Amino acid sequence: MKPAAFDYVAPHTVREAVDALGDTWRDVRVLAGGQSLILEMHMRRICPDLVVDINHVAGLDRIGLDDGTVRVGALVRHQVFESPQAVPGPLGRLCANAVVNIAHPPIRTRGTLVGSIAWAHPASEWCAIAVALDAVIEVRSSGGVREIAARDFFLGPLQTARAPDEIITSVRFPLLGGSTGVGFVEHRRTHFCFAQVAVAAAVTVHDGLIVDARIGLANCADRPVRARAAERVLIGADVSAANDHPFADAALAGDHQPVDHPFGDADLAGNRLPADHPFARAGRAAADEDAAPVDEPYADPEYRRQVIAVLVGRTLRQAVADWRSHAEPEGGLR
Amino acid sequence: MKLWTRREDARLLTGHGRYVADLVVPGCLDAAFVRSRVAHGLIREVDCSAAREVPGVVGAWSAADLSELPVCANEAAHLQDLPPVPRTMLAKLSTEDAVNGREWPSLAKDRVRYAGEAVAVVLGEDRYRAEDGAAEVTYRIDPLPAVVTPAAGAADSVSLFDGLSNVAFRGTAGEPIEEVVWRRAAAVVEARYRQQLLLPTPMECRTILAVPEDGRLTVWSGHQMPHRLRLELAKSLGWPAERVRVVVPDTGGAFGSKSATFPEYVAVVFLAVKLGRPVRWIEDRMESMSVATRGRGQDQRVRLAADEDGRLLAYELEIDADVGAYPHLGVGLPMQTAWMATGPYMTPRVHATVRSVLTNTMVTYPYRGAGRPEATAALERSMDVLARRLGLDPAELRRRNLIPPESFPYQTPTGRRYDSGNYAAALELALETIGYDAWRAEQARRRARPDALPLGIGLACYVERSGGEPGGLHDFAGVEADEDGAIIAHCGAASSGQSHETTFPALVARTLGVDEYRVRLVEGDTDAQPEGLGSFASRSAQVDGAALQNAALLFAERARERAAELWGVPVEEVEWSGGTLYPVRDGSAGMDLTELVKATGPLRxxxxxxSGMGFPFGAHAAVAEIDTELGVVRVLRLVAVDDSGVVLDPAVVRGQAFGSAVQGIGQALYEGIPYGEDGVPLMANGLLDYLVPTASEIPPIEIKDTCTPSPSTPLGAKGAGESGCIGSPAAIVNAVADALQIADPDLLQMPLTPDVVWRAARAPKYEEA
Amino acid sequence: MNITLTVNGDDYPLDVEPRRVLADALREDCGLTGTHLGCEHGVCGACTVLVDGEAVRACLMLAVQCDGAAVRTVEGLAGPDGEPHPLQRAFSAEHALQCGFCTPGFLMIAAGALESIGDDPELVDRLVESNICRCTGYEPIRRAIMRAATDCPPASDRSPTSEGS
Structure with a gap:
């Protein structure tokens, strides 16, 4: 498991990086965190001719705020988002909830958010958030700058609309307002594997009713999915009707964390959503209409649809709980 | 205070351990193997020519190329062809009959029989260059249909070896049970269980470094049985065993999987000797996952009968074992399950049959537990089904049938003679430790609430076998003193993490009454210890410990004889105490061992x-709750009560019991090898696909022990270290079945992944008896 | 390419191919074989080392990426006089190793975060969850890290030369 030989350049400016990518090489790869790329190179499933290491490029390691959006540079590592304050408002909480599901700390010290989006693994947490929130991917080549909407960016497993001579310099997310609650729930078999399903949700509440809902699904199709059918179900739903009794995080995540109290989670009674609850209906819509799960070991499409339905419901409850605990102290329903 | 708890720690914690990959040998070449991406097929062409042009590649060969390798002026000149893989001769793991007519070439010649089988080998100046070469080798293999389950293999619609059945071995234990026994029984339960294939997954994969020098060959390998490796490699080369030295340096875990001579080892040794150059193969993780030996792999059908009081009447176990593509290493391994089918119960009639079936998978071989987890899972799951049928508490059903302490030695219907035990004591301790009654109350409370997460309690009583099989129950040990007074203990074992360096000197020192640090251990070097068997079957303490104790006692005896001769007194008048010899009668000052050795020469x-066979036993208990919407199993508690007889170092034994239990959790819930239609394992992302438990998955585990000394060895020790893999999987599966109250036990097959559990949760529940 | 790795305070001028991963450079070129390769795809964590104070997988970084960086490996844990690091003592005391192959990775991931544990005991879980051990079942490792965090005076770590008291 040793990489094949390649040439290597470590430019200091985006311009130099773009020049390197524009060369006439057969296979040029951008190295940022490298936590997927170098893995693939070990397996020799990727054998680049040239690796462009952008880690020395100035200015790409920043999170910038402008005009209601947050711009994440290509060198911002996953671990930055572990702090909910890294990004203002509900988006910061959403990122913080999501990022702990990405591998484990030594991977998060190297890997980057933009790298995950460039890699476009169907199970990627960041990709699901990107489609849910209509993120914009900013790419640069010798021809100039291009902006690609997330919905147009992901074309299939590890396939994107980025051209080989383009480099992603940043991804822009819209900031979420104070009346938005967020949730992120992931289901996987052990701590160390890809998500079987992950769901990101952001719901905006006005006068006790959901006025906007955004749901992103990871590993529910050959690319990240925005669950528009599920979102439609939610518009106008009354959140006071939601039984948003928060699950223990472990139960929500489908995680296998042992519990400390001797009799486990005995008191989840009543936490199963009634089938006609809007969140349950949204879950069913996501599973049946939005998702297109492919077969994989231990998760055939039938089982995956079940998980999607359940996880969407749980994520929405988490989002409502998040809205309640953050929005109300700041002055009630806005 | 001692700086280090174990002697090994001084180097292993400071980066100064020496595993094979850490050894620096100038001019050493790295081997990389070109592996078939096809599970079953006919080799039409293997072309290594492009690989030979790659910079840094020293050579590249298919099997056919190797026979044309120029004869060089050294001792192996007579070796024309690459020798095939030798068969295991120990513990009836393989048989002459099974191997006859079925050659296992070290590099596939005309046919591949499992995905990953090596079709060519490339040597490079380092591993990077060897892999560069391997990437340039091309081959053409015409695929044949692949069979990856015992049922498909046994159907013989596809033959792995032309003209021969895929059923390579049949065996039985116990006498057939007449139909009338089943007819007259008050309750008979039947079920089918799958004991899935597992990857042992030591953190260090397999390693071998072969250094030819002065007409001899030194082989460094992370290995459990250095003397076996020496013998089999020497035989392959046509050499006397003395010309091969095997050295086992630090070994990064083994769990049974590092005790054989593997195809790659034969190829590496052959090339080293042919080329007269050091060659090493450091297996990488992806290779290990595709071509290291697997464990388990049985499809079982059981029948268990009891009378109306719950007394067991008869037990029948039919095993279709998936032994992989070649019968050489483990075709007889499923007999361990058959011989242990009786378990800890007084069942009067037990009959077990084995069919070992060749399939297009890598070979099945002992993995921690090796046949006993399969026996325990089948019986203990059936006990729970029976308890429900009879309306008895599962603990009570077991109580009524456990072999009582006064019945030992106990001759089982399947041919074992259990040495000693107090099985009920282990069960009661497990029940008490886990708080059985309180959990049953909690379960009742939850069952009354339709939305509560279902909770189940699972038990597994087990008895296993340690030490080895007849013909392999011995080992060799020595105690020596040189003129500096240091005492050196020798034995045939080889540690892969079991703390021999600490525990064995402590035992010898205790036996001799000397300071622990005066004794040092030498093992894992066939030059320093000419004969030995190794570390397998949980035997280190039971067999090698007893052998060392025996040698130490003889050593003190010899020292007394020498002193007696020196002093001209009868030996009865010389006393050994704390490393000093005293004349009993005249009360004069004693003579230290060092002085004795100075005066009379080294003492060896x-x-x-x-040893006899040991039969460790115990009872494991698990509590699990199920998120039925997702199928997620959360183990809330696991209790393991093990009886390993007299233990040498309780902390070391507990450490192994804990780690073993975690591997048991792995089998129960996470680990398995899915295969595609083409017979290729679906594990392209390595350890992101084959999921061993991480710290996240570990429930609160409590390890307890009872102590019933074994009469089979003077130390009273039975084997330790495998118990968790034997008892825990059945306990966990029983807990899940209990939580879900499923009527059909066949629906729960390991690993209990969320999809499996979700489906089982929707299946019909049994009627409360 | 010519690079200089600063490992445990010592400079190693090396000429490496760009493809050489940090773990191989440490093991083969610097002769520091305490860093082990257990999977070479970033999962097991046996190769975890500190680069500029942060835990990384040495199999998923190229040596050329570490030109000029300060790398710390298990060989640099003990003090200059050979006094064992609190983690080394604690691992031994708690039987947190058996075969020892995964141990350097656990030691280094813990070493990189030891001083933060006092404020965040749950951090220990996240650290132990990051690597694979097949022998111990993890619990002794968790105990050892907790013990070392308790024994370890604050900010005693980071620099390879600042310890050994």
Whole structure:
């Protein structure tokens, strides 16, 4: 498991990086965190001719705020988002909830958010958030700058609309307002594997009713999915009707964390959503209409649809709980 | 205070351990193997020519190329062809009959029989260059249909070896049970269980470094049985065993999987000798996952009968074992399950049959537990089904049937003679430790609430076998003193993490009454210890410990004899105490061992020692709750009560019991090898696909022990270290079945992944009896 | 390419191919074989080392990426006089190793975060969850890290030369 030989350049400016990518090489790869790329190179499933290491490029390691959006540079590592304050408002909480599901700390010290989006693994947490929130991917080549909407960016497993001579310099997310609650729930078999399903949700509440809902699904199709059918179900739903009794995080995540109290989670009674609850209906819509799960070991499409339905419901409850605990102290329903 | 708890720690914690990959040998070449991406097929062409042009590649060969390798002026000149893989001769793991007509070439010649089988080998100046070469080798293989389950293999619609059945071995234990027994029984339960294939997954994969020098060959390998490796490699080369030295340096875990001579080892040794150059193969993780030996792999059908009081009447176990593509290493391994089918119960009639079936998978071989987890899972799951049928508490059903302490030695219907035990004591301790009654109350409370997460309690009583099989129950040990007064203990074992360096000197020191640090251990070097068997079957303490104790006692005896001769007194008048010899009568000052050795020369005792079989036992209990919407199993508690007889170092034994239990959790819930239609394992992302438990998955585990000394060895020790893999999987699966109250036990097959559990949760529940 | 790795305070001028991963450079070129390769795809964590104070997988970084960086490996844990690091003592005391192959990775991931544990005991879980051990079942490792965090005076770590008291 040793990489094949390649040439290597470590430019200091985006311009130099773009020049390197524009060369006439057969296979040029951008190295940022490298936590997927170098893995693939070990397996020799990727054998680049040239690796462009952008880690020395100035200015790409920043999170910038402008005009209601947050711009994440290509060198911002996953671990930055572990702090909910890294990004203002509900988006910061959403990122913080999501990022702990990405591998484990030594991977998060190297890997980057933009790298995950460039890699476009169907199970990627960041990709699901990107489609849910209509993120914009900013790419640069010798021809100039291009902006690609997330919905147009992901074309299939590890396939994107980025051209080989383009480099992603940043991804822009819209900031979420104070009346938005967020949730992120992931289901996987052990701590160390890809998500079987992950769901990101952001719901905006006005006068006790959901006025906007955004749901992103990871590993529910050959690319990240925005669950528009599920979102439609939610518009106008009354959140006071939601039984948003928060699950223990472990139960929500489908995680296998042992519990400390001797009799486990005995008191989840009543936490199963009634089938006609809007969140349950949204879950069913996501599973049946939005998702297109492919077969994989231990998760055939039938089982995956079940998980999607359940996880969407749980994520929405988490989002409502998040809205309640953050929005109300700041002055009630806005 | 001692700086280090174990002697090994001083180097292993500071980066100064020496595993094979850490050894620096100038001019050493790295081997990389070109592996078939096809599970079953006919080799039409293997072309290594492009690989030979790659910079840094020293050579590249298919099997056919190797026979044309120029004869070089050295001792192996007569070796024309690459020798095939030798068969295991120990513990009836393989048989002459099974191997006859079925050659296992070290590099596939005309046919591949499992995905990953090597079709060519490339040597490079380092591993990077060797892999560069391997990437340039091309081959053409015409695929044949692949069979990856015992049922498909046994159907013989696809033959792995032309003209021969895929059923390579049949065996039985116990006498057939007449139909009338089943007819007259008050309750009979039947079920089918799958014991899935597992990857042992030591953190260090397999390693071998072969250094030819002065007409001899030194082989460094992370290995459990250095003397076996020496013998089999020497035989392959046509050499006397003395010309091969095997050295086992630090070994990064083994769990049974590092005790054989593997195809790659034969190829590496052959090339080293042919080329007269050091060659090493450091297996990488992806290779290990595709071509290291697997464990388990049985499809079982059981029948268990009891009378109306719950007394067991008869038990029948039919095993279709998936032994992989070649019968050489483990075709007889499923007999361990058959011989242990009786379990800890007084069942009067037990009959077990084995069919070992060749399939297009890598070979099945002992993995921690090796046949006993399969026996325990089948019986203990059936006990729970029976308890429900009879309306008895599962603990009570077990109580009524456990072999009582006064019945030992106990001759089982399947041919074992259990040495000693107090099985009920282990069960009661497990029940008490987990708080059985309180959990049953909690379960009742939850069952009354339709939305509560279902909760189940699972038990597994087990008895296993340690030490080895007849013919392999011995080992060799020695105690020596040189003129500096240091005492050196020798034995045939080889540690892969079991703390021999600490525990064995402590035992010898205790036996001799000297300071622990005066004794040092030498093992894992066939030059320093000419004969030995190794570390397998949980035997280190039971067999090698007893052998060392025996050698130490003889050593003290010899020292007394020498002193007696020196002093001109009868030996009865010389006393050994704390490393000093005293004349009993005249009360004069004693003579220290060091002085004795200075006066009379080095003192060396080397002895062969034979142990009986040991039968460790215990009871494991698990509590699990199920998120039925997702199928997620959360183990809330796991209790393991093990009886390993007299233990040498309780902390070391507990450590192994804990780690073993975690591997048991792995089998129960996470680990398995899915295969595609083409017979290729679906594990392209390595350890992101084959999921061993991480710290996240570990429930609160409590390890307890009882102590019933074994009469089979003077130390009273039974085997330790495998118990968790034997007892825990059945306990966990029983807990899940209990939580879900499923009527059909066949629906729960390991690993209990969320999809499996979700489906089982929707299946019909049994009627409360 | 010519690079200089600063490992445990010592400079190693090396000429490496760009493809050489940090773990191989440490093991083969610097002769520091305490860093082990257990999977070479970033999962097991046996190769975890500190680069500029942060835990990384040495199999998923190229040596050329570490030109000029300060790398710390298990060989640099003990003090200059050979006094064992609190983690080394604690691992031994708690039987947190058996075969020892995964141990350097656990030691280094813990070493990189030891001083933060006092404020965040749950951090220990996240650290132990990051690597694979097949022998111990993890619990002794968790105990050892907790013990070392308790024994370890604050900010005693980071620099390879600042310890050994």
């Amino acid at each position: 005792v080397h002895e062969r020692f034979e």
